[in-house]
Amino acid sequence: MVDLKxxxxxxxxxxxxxxxxxxxxxxxxxxxxxxxGSCNYAIxxxxxxxxxxxxxxxxxxIIRKCNGGQGVCSAACRDxxxxxxxxxxxKQGIGFCTDIGNNSLCNCQYVC
Numbered sequence: 169m170v171d172l173k174x175x176x177x178x179x180x181x182x183x184x185x186x187x188x189x190x191x192x193x194x195x196x197x198x199x200x201x202x203x204x205g206s207c208n209y210a211i212x213x214x215x216x217x218x219x220x221x222x223x224x225x226x227x228x229x230i231i232r233k234c235n236g237g238q239g240v241c242s243a244a245c246r247d248x249x250x251x252x253x254x255x256x257x258x259k260q261g262i263g264f265c266t267d268i269g270n271n272s273l274c275n276c277q278y279v280c
Contacts (some may be wrong), residue, residue, distance in 0.1 A: 183229050185216040186277055189247035189264035192216035234258075234280035241265035241272035250274035 185195050188207035196205025196218035203220030238253040245253075247264050254263030258278030265272050 179222050180219050181222055183218045183220070185218045186262055187264055187266070187275075188214035188216050189251075191247045191251055191264070192218075194248070195251070195262060196220065231279065234278055236261075236276040236278065238263060238274040238276060241274050245274070250276075254278065 181200075183200075185192060185199070185205060188209070189195075192205040192207050194205070195216060196203040200218060200220035203218050205216055205218045208215050208217050236254070236258055238250060238257055241247075241250055250263040250265050252263075253274060254261035254276035258276050259280070261276045261278035263274055263276045266275050
């Protein structure tokens with residue numbers, strides 16, 4: 169289970185946005201216009217971090233408590249494709265491919 173936390177650091181909020189994938193920045197921008205997402209490889213497993221400007225009433229982070237899947241990732245369907253599948257299949261779902269040995273699976277996190 170990925171722990172998503174919101175931290176206020178002056179005029180910028182930082183929020184965990186799930187496991188790293190090729191779409192950290194896109195995931196951040198879709199949730200927080202003007203945000204900047206990046207992958208933090210210093211921690212294991214690598215996590216996506218979203219930094220975005222503070223507003224007068226910050227929106228609380230979406231807490232995704234459940235995990236699901238959408239099959240196998242392939243060269244034709246990587247993180248962005250997996251993310252789209254999860255968004256269609258689950259309530260506020262986000263997706264990312266996870267490589268395990270020679271296999272790559274589309275994992276989803278969603279609100280349940």
